[in-house]
Amino acid sequence: MWENSPDSVARVSMLGQMGKRVYRFGEFELSEAEAELRTKEGRVPLQEKPLLLLLVLLENPLHIVTREQLRERMWDGNTFVDYEQGINVAIKKVRDALGDSAEKPKFIETIAKKGYRFLASVEVSGHEIGASTLIASQPLAIDPPTGNAPHGIRRLKHHGWILAALVTAILFAFGFWFFGSRGHPARPTAIRSLAVLPLQNLSPDSGQEYFADGITEELITNLAQSLPLRVISRTSVMRYRQTNEPVSQIARELGVEAIVEGAVTRSGQRVVVTVQLIDAIDDRHLWAQKYDRDVGDILNMEAELSQEIASQVGATLSARSSSKAANSRSVDPQVYELCLLGRYHWNKRTAEGLSKSAEYYQQAIARDPTYAPAYAGLADAYALLPAYDSVRLRDTYALADATARHAVELDETLAEAHATLALIGLNYGTWNPAQEEEEFRRALELNPNYATAHHWFAFYLVFRGRSNEALAEIERARQLDPLSAVVNADEGFFLYGARHFPEARIRLQRAFELAPDFGQPHATLALIELESGQPSEALHEASVSLALDPMNPHTIGEAAYVLAMAGRAAEARKLLAAVQDMVRRGSASPSYVALIEIGLGKREAALSALKELKKQNVGAVLPGLVQWHAFDELRTDSRYQQLLAEAGQ
Numbered sequence: 034m035w036e037n038s039p040d041s042v043a044r045v046s047m048l049g050q051m052g053k054r055v056y057r058f059g060e061f062e063l064s065e066a067e068a069e070l071r072t073k074e075g076r077v078p079l080q081e082k083p084l085l086l087l088l089v090l091l092e093n094p095l096h097i098v099t100r101e102q103l104r105e106r107m108w109d110g111n112t113f114v115d116y117e118q119g120i121n122v123a124i125k126k127v128r129d130a131l132g133d134s135a136e137k138p139k140f141i142e143t144i145a146k147k148g149y150r151f152l153a154s155v156e157v158s159g160h161e162i163g164a165s166t167l168i169a170s171q172p173l174a175i176d177p178p179t180g181n182a183p184h185g186i187r188r189l190k191h192h193g194w195i196l197a198a199l200v201t202a203i204l205f206a207f208g209f210w211f212f213g214s215r216g217h218p219a220r221p222t223a224i225r226s227l228a229v230l231p232l233q234n235l236s237p238d239s240g241q242e243y244f245a246d247g248i249t250e251e252l253i254t255n256l257a258q259s260l261p262l263r264v265i266s267r268t269s270v271m272r273y274r275q276t277n278e279p280v281s282q283i284a285r286e287l288g289v290e291a292i293v294e295g296a297v298t299r300s301g302q303r304v305v306v307t308v309q310l311i312d313a314i315d316d317r318h319l320w321a322q323k324y325d326r327d328v329g330d331i332l333n334m335e336a337e338l339s340q341e342i343a344s345q346v347g348a349t350l351s352a353r354s355s356s357k358a359a360n361s362r363s364v365d366p367q368v369y370e371l372c373l374l375g376r377y378h379w380n381k382r383t384a385e386g387l388s389k390s391a392e393y394y395q396q397a398i399a400r401d402p403t404y405a406p407a408y409a410g411l412a413d414a415y416a417l418l419p420a421y422d423s424v425r426l427r428d429t430y431a432l433a434d435a436t437a438r439h440a441v442e443l444d445e446t447l448a449e450a451h452a453t454l455a456l457i458g459l460n461y462g463t464w465n466p467a468q469e470e471e472e473f474r475r476a477l478e479l480n481p482n483y484a485t486a487h488h489w490f491a492f493y494l495v496f497r498g499r500s501n502e503a504l505a506e507i508e509r510a511r512q513l514d515p516l517s518a519v520v521n522a523d524e525g526f527f528l529y530g531a532r533h534f535p536e537a538r539i540r541l542q543r544a545f546e547l548a549p550d551f552g553q554p555h556a557t558l559a560l561i562e563l564e565s566g567q568p569s570e571a572l573h574e575a576s577v578s579l580a581l582d583p584m585n586p587h588t589i590g591e592a593a594y595v596l597a598m599a600g601r602a603a604e605a606r607k608l609l610a611a612v613q614d615m616v617r618r619g620s621a622s623p624s625y626v627a628l629i630e631i632g633l634g635k636r637e638a639a640l641s642a643l644k645e646l647k648k649q650n651v652g653a654v655l656p657g658l659v660q661w662h663a664f665d666e667l668r669t670d671s672r673y674q675q676l677l678a679e680a681g682q
Contacts, residue, residue: 056091057156059140061131063091070130078277081316082107082119083126090141090151099148118307118323121235122296124149130277224312224346227291228265229253230283231274232306236299245297246271246380247373248306248335252293255339257482258448262346265289266484267380269516284313287515291319291346302328302366308338310345320345328366368404371397375410384422390414405444412437412453419460425619426460433457448480456489459496469493484513488520491527495660500531511540518548526557530660534561552582556591564662568599579608586615590625594663597632605633622646631663639667643676 056063061077063070068084070077079087089106090098104116107123124141127133133140142150229252234245250267257264265287273283280292295308309321322341326334375393378386394411397404415433419426434457440450455472473490476483487510494503507524514520522544528537538561544554555578562571575592582588589608597605609629615621627642667673 055158056088057158058091058094058151058153059131063087077130078279078282079130080126080277080279083123083130083277086120086123087127090149091155094151094153094155097144097148097150101148103148118235118296119309119321122233125233125235126277129275224262224291226263226265226289227256227293227346228270228284228287228289229256230270230292230294232294232308233296235296238299241297241299243373243377244299244370246274246377248297248304248331250376251335252338254480255335256293256342258480259339260343260346260482262482263289263513264482266482266514266517268484268514268520271380272516279316280311280313281316288512290314293342299328304328304331304334306334306338308342310342328369329364331366331369332364364404365401368397368401368407371400372404372407372410375407375414379410379414379417382417382421384418387414387418387421391418403443405440405447405450408436408440408443409447409450409453412440412450416453416456419620422620426622427619430457430460446479448476448483448486451476451479452483452486452489455486455493459489459493466497482513484510484517484520487513488523491523495527495530500527503527504531516547518544518551518554521547522551522554522557525554526660529557529561530662532662534565537561550581552578552580552585552588554578555581556588556595559595560591560662563595563598571595572599572601586612586621586625590628591661593629594632594661597629597634602633605629609633616645628661628663631666636667636670640670640672640676643673 053066055065060072061070062072063084065088070079070084070087085107086103089103100117100120103120107119108116124143128135128141131140135141135143138152140151140153142152144150229249232245232249232252234242236244249270253264253267253270256262257266269287276283278286280294284290284292290313292311292313293308294311295306298305298307303325304327305323305325307321307323310319311317312319320341322338324334324338371393375390375397377390378393379390380386391411391414394407394414397407398411401407412433415429415436418424419429433453437450437453437457440447441454444450451472455469455476458469458472470493473486473493476486477490480486487506491503491506491510494500494506504524504527507520507527511517511520511524521540525537525540525544528534528540538558541554541558541561544551555574559571559574559578562568562574572595575595578588578592589612593605593608593612596602596608609626612621612625612629616623616626623642623646627639627646630636630639630642664673
């Protein structure tokens with residue numbers, strides 16, 4: 034509960050408006066004293082403003098509560114915020130928490146051009162009211178009491194001692210606040226980390242979710258590329274699209290000091306974006322603004338928004354970013370929208386999603402062949418497709434390489450394109466190591482907060498045998514993208530390779546929690562259990578990984594190796610045949626074949642597979658040879674040593 038949280042003092046402004054009533058309606062219960070909405074199943078997360086709005090409605094069941102009344106209760110006169118949009122967002126969050134809808138309301142009815150009405154009957158218990166509630170919410174009765182007088186103050190005129198007690202309580206509360214605040218000096222104004230929560234889609238068309246997500250991602254990219262701060266990546270923040278968690282709790286989970294949140298409303302070619310900046314440590318609003326623009330001017334709007342947020346957090350945009358913002362051009366609305374759709378499907382990280390993503394980017398390029406971000410997006414789609422679909426590695430990587438190079442030719446400042454070029458060089462083997470590293474470092478110079486570049490660079494470093502640097506890079510990726518199951522799983526894989534088993538278990542367990550249907554971390558944990566002398570646990574994890582991810586060659590390779598080493602050779606051979614078929618079709622690396630062959634005790638077959646890998650030149654390195662301890666058996670073989678030397682490992 035909030036009073037036990039480290040930032041409970043920050044909620045004085047909210048709790049000061051509450052007494053000790055408990056409101057019960059339907060399956061819900063709202064406790065004023067605990068500032069908490071709950072059901073029999075437990076607490077229902079709801080942020081401060083939506084909770085206050087619900088409280089006002091519960092105080093006036095079956096009566097219309099105007100938007101002006103809500104504004105007066107939810108914000109003080111010194112707060113600068115777009116009240117109209119703030120109420121819209123709060124109403125939506127309350128309805129989400131209650132499972133209600135505007136079209137068929139069970140609890141909250143919208144009264145056009147007036148306000149809202151709470152429809153359900155409300156049972157109230159615990160009628161003690163705090164002093165600040167009497168002053169803020171109820172008039173002091175000086176006329177003779179009537180049957181309509183507010184409960185709790187009807188007899189105030191006849192009991193002067195109550196008034197004296199109230200005054201004493203007020204003075205005590207003020208003294209507590211004054212001396213308490215002196216013991217907690219104001220925090221520095223500069224903010225060192227922030228997260229942009231998913232902008233809510235308030236458009237009449239619910240199908241515009243991708244548009245709101247796209248603007249969210251553009252804003253994250255602009256801030257990440259522009260500010261000398263830690264900016265949390267998209268993957269982590271998108272988990273909060275439908276959440277009702279308090280801002281302070283979200284900030285703690287993401288490890289940030291400030292939160293940007295807001296909403297997007299699109300009607301035809303007009304876009305209204307409302308954002309606010311919240312100091313998550315003190316739980317207070319710092320700034321808010323509304324932008325109303327034509328879709329074609331949206332790049333300029335995003336640049337202005339980034340500059341304004343930078344000034345509010347006490348930072349300065351980089352000179353490169355300031356120049357880029359000043360030179361922002363208008364964009365064809367249809368091209369911009371096609372790119373948003375491309376990124377929306379790319380973020381699904383499925384074979385179907387990546388294919389759709391490529392189609393949308395191709396349409397954008399056909400409409401405007403000079404728009405560099407479309408080429409960068411298409412290159413990203415091609416670059417990830419081999420990991421999710423059975424496509425020919427060589428052909429797909431060649432397409433990704435050509436597209437990313439063209440993106441850089443059109444706009445050298447696109448960090449995403451440089452990172453993709455480096456990844457292709459690493460996987461496809463077209464460059465030398467120095468060129469790959471140069472591209473990774475250029476991407477991180479352009480955008481130090483680009484978690485994906487840190488993630489991919491970690492693979493480059495670990496494949497080059499620079500384990501300590503790789504662990505530092507993957508940890509940085511996790512700091513920027515703490516709720517990414519893939520980043521946590523890969524960090525667990527790197528820690529396994531470095532034989533840091535306890536730390537690896539922590540990261541793999543976190544990956545399970547974030548994505549229960551993700552098979553790869555179970556396969557890596559199977560390796561750890563096997564090497565820790567726990568064969569039954571290893572077999573269990575291998576089976577789980579195959580059930581969750583039966584088509585991923587990485588998962589199949591590790592699980593089949595564990596099965597072979599644990600005496601389940603027949604099952605391992607079936608999996609080996611499946612991977613060999615993938616290799617023949619050009620959709621998997623022979624390194625997985627080599628791993629399984631070692632588990633089956635066939636060293637010569639493993640060496641043959643590695644020679645085939647080098648012959649195909651699918652990668653500039655031999656991936657997995659440094660991480661998988663199974664290959665330690667080949668260390669004394671001169672042929673294996675020669676393969677490593679030729680690969681620069």
